[in-house]
Amino acid sequence: xxxxxxxxxxxxxxxxxxxxxxxxxxxxxxxxxxxxxxxxxxxxxxxxxxxxxxxxxxxxxxxxxxxxxxxxxxxxxxxxxxxxxxxxxxxxxxxxxxxxxxxxxxxxxxxxxxxxxxxxxxxxxxxxxxxxxxxxxxxxxxxxxxxxxxxxxxxxxxxxxxxxxxxxxxxxxxxxxxxxxxxxxxxxxxxxxxxxxxxxxxxxxxxxxxxxxxxxxxxxxxxxxxxxxxxxxxxxxxxxxxxxxxxxxxxxxxxxxxxxxxxxxxxxxxxxxxxxxxxxxxxxxxxxxxxxxxxxxxxxxxxxxxxxxxxxxxxxxxxxxxxxxxxxxxxxxxxxxxxxxxxxxxxxxxxxxxxxxxxxxxxxxxxxxxxxxxxxxxxxxxxxxxxxxxxxxxxxxxxxxxxxxxxxxxxxxxxxxxxxxxxxxxxxx
Numbered sequence: 001x002x003x004x005x006x007x008x009x010x011x012x013x014x015x016x017x018x019x020x021x022x023x024x025x026x027x028x029x030x031x032x033x034x035x036x037x038x039x040x041x042x043x044x045x046x047x048x049x050x051x052x053x054x055x056x057x058x059x060x061x062x063x064x065x066x067x068x069x070x071x072x073x074x075x076x077x078x079x080x081x082x083x084x085x086x087x088x089x090x091x092x093x094x095x096x097x098x099x100x101x102x103x104x105x106x107x108x109x110x111x112x113x114x115x116x117x118x119x120x121x122x123x124x125x126x127x128x129x130x131x132x133x134x135x136x137x138x139x140x141x142x143x144x145x146x147x148x149x150x151x152x153x154x155x156x157x158x159x160x161x162x163x164x165x166x167x168x169x170x171x172x173x174x175x176x177x178x179x180x181x182x183x184x185x186x187x188x189x190x191x192x193x194x195x196x197x198x199x200x201x202x203x204x205x206x207x208x209x210x211x212x213x214x215x216x217x218x219x220x221x222x223x224x225x226x227x228x229x230x231x232x233x234x235x236x237x238x239x240x241x242x243x244x245x246x247x248x249x250x251x252x253x254x255x256x257x258x259x260x261x262x263x264x265x266x267x268x269x270x271x272x273x274x275x276x277x278x279x280x281x282x283x284x285x286x287x288x289x290x291x292x293x294x295x296x297x298x299x300x301x302x303x304x305x306x307x308x309x310x311x312x313x314x315x316x317x318x319x320x321x322x323x324x325x326x327x328x329x330x331x332x333x334x335x336x337x338x339x340x341x342x343x344x345x346x347x348x349x350x351x352x353x354x355x356x357x358x359x360x361x362x363x364x365x366x367x368x369x370x371x372x373x374x375x376x377x378x379x380x381x382x383x384x385x386x387x388x389x390x391x392x393x394x395x396x397x398x399x400x401x402x403x404x405x406x407x408x409x410x411x412x413x414x415x416x417x418x419x420x421x422x423x424x425x426x427x428x429x
Contacts, residue, residue, distance in 0.1 A: 001023075001024045001025070001026060001058065001061045001063070001065070002016070002023060002025045002026070002064075002065045003025075003026045003027075003064060003065070003066050003074075003076050004026075004027060004066065004067025004068075004069055005027040005030070005034050005037075005067070006067055006069060007136070007138065008068055008090055008138045009025065009027070009065075009067040010037065011090070011138040011140050011141045012065050012067075012090050012093065012138070012140055013025050013041070013043055014041065015097075015141070017041065017043065019097070023043055023044070024057070024061065025043055025044065025045045025046070026045070026046045026047075026049060026057065027045065027046075027047055028047075028048055028049075029047075029048065030045060030047035030048065035047075054075050054076065054079035055079060055083065057079075058079055058080060058083040058085055059083075061083075061085055062085065062086075063085065063086050063088055064076060064080050064085055064086070064087050064088065065088045065089070065090060065092075065093065066087055066088070066089065066162045067090075068089075068134065068156055068158035068159050068162070069158065069183075070158070070162070071182070071183040071184075072183060072185045072189060073185065086164055087162060087164065088162070088163070089159050089162040089164070090138050090139055090140045090159075091139055091153070091155075091159060091163055091166060092163055092165065093140055094139040094140050094142075094143050095165075095167060098143040100143070100149065100150055100151065101150045101151075101169075102132075102139075102150060102151035102152070102153050103118065103150070103151075103153070103170045103171060103172075103271055104133070104153040104154075104155045104166075104168035104171045104172070104197060105118065105152070105153070105154055105155065105171075105172045105174065105267070105271065106154075106155045106156070106160060106171075106172070107172075107173060107175045107176070107194075107210075108175050108176055108177045108178075108179045108317055108318075109174075109177070109260075109313070109315060109318040109321070110174055110175065110260065110263075110264050110267075111134065111154045111156070111174070112134075112135060112154060112292060112295075113264050113291070113292055113295060114172065114174055114264050114267050114268045114271070115131050115133075115135070115152050115153075115154045116289075116292060117264065117265070117268035117272070117285055117289060118152050118268050118271050118272045118277075119131045119152045120285045120289070121268060121269070121272035121277045121281050121282045121285045122150070122152070122272055122276065122277050122281070124277075124280075124282075124284050124285055125276065125278045125281030125282075126281075127149050127150060127276060127277070128147060128149045129148060129149060129150050129151065129152055130142045130145060130151055130152070131151070131153075131154065132152070132153055132154075133153040133154040133155055133156075133159065134154040134155065134158075134159060139153060150275070150276075153168060155171075155197060157180060157184065157190055157193040157194050158180075158193075160194060161189070161192075161193030161196070165199070165200070166196050166199055166200055167199075167200030168200055169200060169201055169202065169203070169206040170201075170205075170206040170208050170225070170270075170271050170275055171197045171198055171200070171206065171207060171208065172197075172208035172209075172267050172270070172271045173194065173198070173207075173208070173209055173210065173216055173219070173220075174210050174264070174267045175210055175216070175317070176191065176213055176215040176216055177315055177316070177317030178190070178315070178340050178341065179315045179317070179338065179340065180338060180339075181338060181339035181340060182338045182339040191215070195219055198221065201221070204221045204223035205223060205224070205225050205274065206225070206274060207220060207221050207224040207225065208224070208225045208226075208227065208267065208270045208271050208274065209224045209225070209226050210226075210227060210228045210263065211227065211229040211232045212228030212229050212263070213228070217229075225270050225274060227263070227266035227267055227269075227270050228263055228266060232266075233270065234266045234267075234270035234273075235266065236251060236262060236266070239251050239252065241254070241262070241265060241266060241286070243269055243270060243273050243279075246279060247279075248269050248279055248282050248283055248286075249282070249283040249286050249287065253283070253286070253287050254286045254287070255286065255287060255288060255289055256289060256290065256291055256296075258296070258321075258324075258325035259321070259324060259325065260321040260324075260325065268282070269286070292312075293412070293415065294309050294310065294311040294312045294411055294412060294415035295312045296308060296309075296310050296322060296325065297309045297310070297415075299418070299422055299423075300419075300422050300423065300426050302387070302425050302426045302429060303387075303392065303429060304391075304392030304394075305387055305390045305391070305392065305393075305394050305395070305396060306394070306395045306396070307383075307387075307396045307398075307418075307422045308326060308329070308396070308397045308398065308399075309418050309419055310397060310398055310399040311398055311399075311400065311404070311411045311412070311414045311415030312415070313399040313400060313401060314335070314338065314400065314401070314403050314404070315338070315340060315401060316341070316344045316345050316401045317344075318399070318401070319331075319333060319345060319348065319399040319401035320344070320345065320347060320348050322397060322399040323348040323349065323350055323397065323399065324348075326395045326397050327349065328349075328350075328351045328394065328395070329350055329351065329394070329395040329396065330350065330351055330352045330353070330354065330386040330387075330390045330394065330395065330396050330397065331348070331350035331352070331353045331354070331397050331399060332353075332354045332356060332376075332382045332383070332386055332396065332397065332398045332399070332400070332418075333345070333353060333354075333355060333356070333363050333399060333400050333401050333402070334355045334356040334358070334359045334360045334362075334363045334400055334401075334402055335356065335358065335359060335401075335402030335403055335404050335405075335406055335407070335414070336359065336402055336403040336405045336406040337359045337362060337402050337403075338402065338403050340401075342359065342362050342363065342401060342402075343366055345367070345401060346366050346370065349371075350367075350371055350397075351372075351389070351394070352371050352372040352373070352374075352386075352389045353367045353372070353373045353374075354373075354375075354376050354382045354385050354386045355367075355373060355374070355375045356375075356376050356382050356400070356407075357400070357402060357406045359402050360375045360376075361375070363401075372389065379407070379414070379417045379418055379421055380421045383396065383398075383418060383421040383422060383425070384421075384425075387425065398415070400414070
């Protein structure tokens, strides 16, 4: 049984059918496109099952593969437990079908950036790799490429929590902060899911850990490859990024060098070097890497005001890092709260705040009495209000600390909306 027929669920079902495995697919909210897809592929679909349907659905099923977006409270987990059926993640299937090595990266923020850096460092070191997992390409699809030597996997808490046995080496855990409490039962469940990143490690040096993070410093096994602290294996020392006793690159040469960028650089270098990269390959990437879209991306400067798109920041932890990198910015924040405590944003020091979306009133309360706050009813209104307050030489920062699903279908769409409004402002000038 495959539960949840998004990108990963469809990839899993396709991979199973190609291997002549009988498949039953289940989706709580099947749309017309999914119904057409299963007909085209000759796959059985059960749509929107009732709670009492699950025991019958599981009869005859040997395994259940759960898609990443299925929350912990979903009835499939209890039903599978009572039926004695194993719950799997797609990574379990990929590991059973393919023996090539893979490393993995998890963390609350910055996973995709670090995965991208690691993959490029390995490529520049002469290894043919592919990225997979919590991105556009599921691992069960990536393994179809016979020319790839190894895989760099982005491992979300959903994937880790659902896996029967997660086995990647090296494996990096780059940070931890509250997130996804709308999916996990509680913060402890989220932490336990993340901690599974290291359950397949045999050599403790293959556990790559941010020792500047108080949670990770406690979770890291003795002998782990640390980064982020003055005494860690990978560190910033004497103006250089160093790994063990070797200089990787001068900090002045690193293209992106905000505090969170330097942590990402250390995490990536440590993971890549443990996975066979060379020093020059790591240095070359850090000299050239200009960041990913919607992650602290400078989209334009209009009338002396710099506009920065950090739409990917969907947690307070990410927004705090963004504001620290843009002191004195006018912050645009809000959206759909994922069950997180937004009051921690009070530690940020923006010059002013424009609150948007469902969480606008929560955001306004956090900053009340700390800085000027206003609520905007659209992205256009928010950008124009922020620009009016910024003045020449200032920064307008979209870093929402919330999900996008109140106004938009994705953080990418939200970032594009921000960029579009800025482009129109630029055109009018």
